[in-house]
Amino acid sequence: MVERVRTRIAALVLAAVTALALAGCGDVEDGDASAGAERGGRTLTVFAAASLTETFTSLGEAFEAAHPGVTVRFGFGGSSTLAQQIVQGAPADVFAAASTATMKTVADRGAASGQPRIFARNRLVIAVAKDAAGKVTSLRDLAGRDLKVVLCAEQAPCGDAAGKALRAGGVRVEPVSREKDVKAVLTKVRMGEADAGLVYRTDVRAASGQVTGVEFPESAEAGNDYPIAVLAEAPQPELAREFVRLVLSGQGRTVLAQAGFEAP
């Protein structure tokens, strides 16, 4: 009996490990290295904050069109996760972060080449769930007792920004949850679990109508700067510099502005 139970435990542990492994995938889009090498072309690898997914993908297409034979590969994810991967030696050419603090951790380790440049600014807005539309018109309304508010965790850049904005407005909020990132905040509001949350303007725009965005003046105190830098160990430094140039160009600004970003 005991033997049989032991065997069973072993089988279940195996199943558990498999399940966990499955669960763990999918955070970072990590294409395989050979993908871009076809036709003997060059591959540019860009690590960018998750909030840049839409804009950078379209800029990447433009870049490929302008540089025949070049493939742009993206790794989108949480800024700090990406920063850690870069510090640990992930082979990337360009890094675009959602906060200067995160970029600093990379620059401090000497992993960035040259001075990082700010290319966009994201502003906090209040995302309001459909059911709660109209209940929230200002930052002060978030302090309401019967309102379920979610914020980013203090450790995440959006949580830091939210803290600054609330302090600037002198508002005390008792959130029901401090989510791991801004997308999680948006999800809770979108699904109606929370009535409101503080997210970036680009997130509300990407959610296209499923949540209402309420702008508030205190967000001026809590903008998020997006820095971009060519990495010191870039396999394609020349292409990397050209990509950064594209992001900073008028074309880049237009694409970013359409998504809700502000110029720095």
Added chain:
Amino acid sequence: MSRPDTPMTTGREERAAGRGGLEARLLVRRGDFALDLELTAAPGEVVALLGPNGAGKSTALRALAGLVPLADGYIRVDGRDLHRLPPERRGIGMVFQDYLLFPHLSALENVAFGLRCQGVRKRETRRIAAEWLERVGLAEYASARPRALSGGQAQRVALARALAVRPRLLLLDEPLSALDAHTRLEIRSGLRRRLAGFDGAAVLVTHDPLDAMVLADRLVVLEGGRPVQRGRPADVARQPRTEYVARLVGLNLYRGQADGRTVRVEGEGGARMELDTVDHVLGEVFLAFEPTAVALYRSRPEGSPRNVWRARVAAVERHGDRVRVRLQGPPLSAAADVTPAAVAELELTPGARVWAALKATETRVYPA
């Protein structure tokens, strides 16, 4: 010391209706197999179901216990209809083949299990269970786990567990088959004593004729789901009616046509042979004789009686100080017991041809 009345009902009015003890007709169908058995056992009587593997003995027992559904028929114990009740409400005691003592309970708790299920208070059940353990001579094993018990001890605990609920019908499924030959003898006589002290009806299933002879008051031989012979153990052993029983009790058995003191026996391969007997019978008969009644010769014996035939030696097996020689017909196949000295002298090896002789006085003839 007074025993508490168990809540198990044996209603007086109902009892008056029947004869008491077990009356049952069991019809069970399972795929191609069908059991059709009428069975009775008076209070205090032990009836053994004897038969080869797959004859339906265990199925019959399980049907009585309610573990197998009846396709048709009835089960009455002391006039009370049981066949519509689930097993737990039949008030039957059952001793299983490997005893099936609950491994996580002590011997005492095993015996107390049934009483607890009847709602008897815990202290009371322990007292009664201890009494039962003492009765089967295992008082000092009360706290022992089944794993620590020998086969014979486990059998006694299982019996005590079944009897503790004071059943009116006791079922025993191969109660001795899990024991080695050594302890079997002693346990068998112990079981016989305890069964003698039980005042309800008892049905015992076995494939061992000796168990059946020693333990049972009456035998029912089951073959292919049907009873083929019933009777007192001694009668069945002396006058078997099927090949199976004959082989079990070690007799040579033939079917034949009697005409006074001659029996025309159906032998091997359609061969017929006339055997002289001493009984005077007419018509369809069985003819049986012991293997020791057969004498073997290298050449046809002098002044020969009529019961002589020539056969081939099929096998030679040693049984203790006797040697059993299996003779293959035609005309007649038979088992013969001889001494080892005779085997050497007659050069009895498989394939050898010998003369067999049978004294008319050693044959038994009875109506088929």
Added chain:
Amino acid sequence: MRAPAGGASPERGFGRRPPWMLVLPALVGLGFLVLPPAGLLLRAPWSTLGTRLADPRVLEALRLSLLTATAATGVCLVLGVPLAWVLARVPFPGARLVRALVTVPLVLPPVVGGVALLLVLGRRGLVGQWLDAAFGVTLPFTTAGVVLAQTFVAMPFLVISVEGALRAADLRYEEAAATLGATRWTVFRRVTLPLVAPGVLAGAVLCWARALGEFGATITFAGSFPGRTETMPLAVYLALETDPEAAVVLSLVLLAVSVLVLTALRDRWLDVA
């Protein structure tokens, strides 16, 4: 941690060496399982460990984790053992399908499990909106929500383990109990359950371990708030954002506590059985 020192030598005395075809992958497998936790130990900031452990948030998260994992295991036992019994003992049409459904949480990414829970038990969920309207109960963002999320991902371990034990158990003991007058419920309580106890315990242990490490479904369904829904794995994740060393410390605490509890349980129960 009890890591074997050097190459595990085969049992002497048998005279036969185990085949390298088995030993080699076994060693690689062992290394694969043991090295990452060993890496945690090596990289642990031992000098500041004391002060970091004294952080009330660490203790709060640990307390919450132990509490919720234990509660989830309890819920799994209460619901999972009967479910396993039905699957093992009651033949019904579609049993195979149901058995497959039971294992769905095993292969479902936990985050998806969390979303699914929101869709059903969330404030706007199928059942959740009714709960909210009738009783004013909302589960997301509550400790109960954490227990629920953990139960969802952990219960299959218990059900599979117990069902296997039930199938392996000798049915004749239950028949014996029935002939002694035991009702079905008594048979289950006094015979079946004790017989499959090792399987139940093994399942409960797996269940607890899985609940303790649960992250995806918890953060998706219950969110994260210190003292209420922020369990150890969530704290580890959030710490990773800003302070990787703190994350290592938290992971070590989780590792130490779970290894301690599991070995204690195993020594006490599984070896005795």
